[in-house]
Amino acid sequence: MATTLERTSTSRLRGLRCRACHVLQPADERYVCGECYGPIEPEYDLAAFDTESLREEIGRGPLSLWRYAPLLPVAEPRGHFAVGWTPLVEAPRLGAAIGVARLFLKDDSRNPSLSFKDRPVAVALARALELGLDTIACASTGNLAGAVAAAAARNGLRAFVFVPAATDESKVAGAAAYGANVVRVNGTYDQVNRLCARLADEERWGFVNFTLRPYYAEGSKTLLFETAEQLGWRLPDHVVVPVGSGALLTRTATAAAQLRGTGLADGALRIHAAQPSGCAPVSDAVLEGYRAVHPVRDPVTVARSLAIGAPADGDGSVEIIRASGGSAGSVSDDEVLESCALLASTEGVLAEPAGGVVVATARALAARGTFADDESVVLYITGNGYKGTLAASSLLPAIAADADEFRATYAGALS
Numbered sequence: 272m273a274t275t276l277e278r279t280s281t282s283r284l285r286g287l288r289c290r291a292c293h294v295l296q297p298a299d300e301r302y303v304c305g306e307c308y309g310p311i312e313p314e315y316d317l318a319a320f321d322t323e324s325l326r327e328e329i330g331r332g333p334l335s336l337w338r339y340a341p342l343l344p345v346a347e348p349r350g351h352f353a354v355g356w357t358p359l360v361e362a363p364r365l366g367a368a369i370g371v372a373r374l375f376l377k378d379d380s381r382n383p384s385l386s387f388k389d390r391p392v393a394v395a396l397a398r399a400l401e402l403g404l405d406t407i408a409c410a411s412t413g414n415l416a417g418a419v420a421a422a423a424a425r426n427g428l429r430a431f432v433f434v435p436a437a438t439d440e441s442k443v444a445g446a447a448a449y450g451a452n453v454v455r456v457n458g459t460y461d462q463v464n465r466l467c468a469r470l471a472d473e474e475r476w477g478f479v480n481f482t483l484r485p486y487y488a489e490g491s492k493t494l495l496f497e498t499a500e501q502l503g504w505r506l507p508d509h510v511v512v513p514v515g516s517g518a519l520l521t522r523t524a525t526a527a528a529q530l531r532g533t534g535l536a537d538g539a540l541r542i543h544a545a546q547p548s549g550c551a552p553v554s555d556a557v558l559e560g561y562r563a564v565h566p567v568r569d570p571v572t573v574a575r576s577l578a579i580g581a582p583a584d585g586d587g588s589v590e591i592i593r594a595s596g597g598s599a600g601s602v603s604d605d606e607v608l609e610s611c612a613l614l615a616s617t618e619g620v621l622a623e624p625a626g627g628v629v630v631a632t633a634r635a636l637a638a639r640g641t642f643a644d645d646e647s648v649v650l651y652i653t654g655n656g657y658k659g660t661l662a663a664s665s666l667l668p669a670i671a672a673d674a675d676e677f678r679a680t681y682a683g684a685l686s
């Protein structure tokens with residue numbers, strides 16, 4: 272399958288390298304190491320890029336994650352919708368409230384299905400099309416189901432998405448509206464995951480987080496590529512990353528290494544993990560001295576999209592955080608919801624609870640003196656609050672269409 276190695280004119284994909292035994296192998300249909308079944312990842316010949324031509328090529332590229340095609344393992348599929356190139360905005364009012372002098376939000380809640388999962392899915396989908404698959408599937412805590420369902424609809428593929436029965440209703444409803452077969456499973460995400468691992472062996476489907484995982488995970492790099500480009504081709508000093516499986520966090524480090532290796536951007540990026548205390552296997556391992564990750568059996572948290580008790584890239588995340596000089600936060604549900612409200616009311620960005628986890632973690636890190644005043648701090652806001660979970664409208668009073676009743680009910684806000 273040598274042809275799969277040359278996809279775009281400028282991609283310098285060398286093949287897939289095993290993280291356990293380090294053997295480089297061809298980018299054929301394998302999704303684990305052919306030698307030891309370890310995890311494999313695309314590797315590029317970074318030294319072969321000329322920095323200035325690469326920067327120009329990216330600058331000429333589409334306003335989507337496909338502008339980074341030279342550093343992706345697949346070419347842009349025709350007709351897929353634009354994913355990525357989301358805003359990086361300064362957040363001075365939130366910064367003042369949580370004690371961070373130079374705060375930025377990477378607002379990735381503005382993707383086609385309203386979460387950053389559209390990025391990994393875009394790359395996995397391109398690979399599925401390349402392999403001629405007619406069905407894509409996933410195990411999901413909610414957002415991945417929507418991203419897979421939307422991408423399948425857009426490209427005329429069949430989709431099976433598997434979610435814990437307790438998944439946010441609005442996310443289940445969204446995936447179903449896109450026409451996916453939504454399979455609700457009684458059990459935790461880890462149990463859903465085991466079911467999908469079995470089905471991935473038995474069906475010739477593109478399981479985005481199993482059989483397409485080496486490609487899927489690559490999409491997550493583009494969040495840091497964009498952040499660096501939007502900062503004028505500089506790495507931020509700090510980034511706070513919400514952690515579920517750990518794919519986003521570990522690929523943030525991969526992206527930093529590739530930006531440095533190509534000469535596109537430089538700087539010492541410290542990577543911090545954000546998790547809710549009801550499911551914080553990675554943050555707990557970091558905060559208790561960078562030990563190995565102990566799985567959480569029954570995650571209970573309002574941040575359901577991060578409720579992965581046995582993260583696939585858990586130990587890898589801990590290693591990366593330590594190597595980068597980063598830290599972690601483990602924050603309560605109350606802090607999460609309060610932080611969502613604070614983010615919305617100070618900056619006009621309505622995030623799902625994962626965003627509240629990130630803001631609350633940044634506040635905790637700031638209180639510990641992690642950020643110097645001249646250092647840039649970027650928060651990844653990965654999911655949109657309009658997908659549900661926030662305070663229900665029924666919690667607010669309903670008034671008659673009457674000005675006096677309005678003034679009486681809202682006397683406090685009006686004074």
Ligand SMILES: *Cc1c(COP(=O)(O)O)cnc(C)c1O
Nearest residue numbers: 414515516517518519625653654
């Ligand atoms: C999936 C998800 C994450 C975590 O991503 P991983 O790569 O699984 O660690 C963060 N935020 C949101 C909103 C998500 O849906």
Ligand SMILES: [Zn+2]
Nearest residue numbers: 289292304307
């Ligand atoms: Zn191997």
